[in-house]
Amino acid sequence: MTTHFITAEIDLQASPVALSEAIATELHQHGEPLRWAVTAVDVTTQTATVEGVVTTADATEDSTPTDSKLAASMQG
Numbered sequence: 001m002t003t004h005f006i007t008a009e010i011d012l013q014a015s016p017v018a019l020s021e022a023i024a025t026e027l028h029q030h031g032e033p034l035r036w037a038v039t040a041v042d043v044t045t046q047t048a049t050v051e052g053v054v055t056t057a058d059a060t061e062d063s064t065p066t067d068s069k070l071a072a073s074m075q076g
Contacts, residue, residue: 001058005051006030006036008049009047010023010050011046027050031056032054033052033053034052034055
């Protein structure tokens with residue numbers, strides 16, 4: 001698993017729910033969001049700057065969860 005720091009500009013939405021959905025959609029394009037925050041709002045351009053941390057699976061990882069790998073190595 002790899003973590004990435006993402007900065008994105010999101011158009012301000014009519015409601016907080018729509019803004020949250022727009023942020024989640026943008027971050028999901030880069031990986032699985034762990035956390036994010038609105039760090040700036042530009043009233044002139046009607047955009048919000050969002051900084052977030054996302055995770056992605058490494059290309060060499062298989063689909064076996066780490067706990068299962070550990071248990072298998074301890075058994076045999």
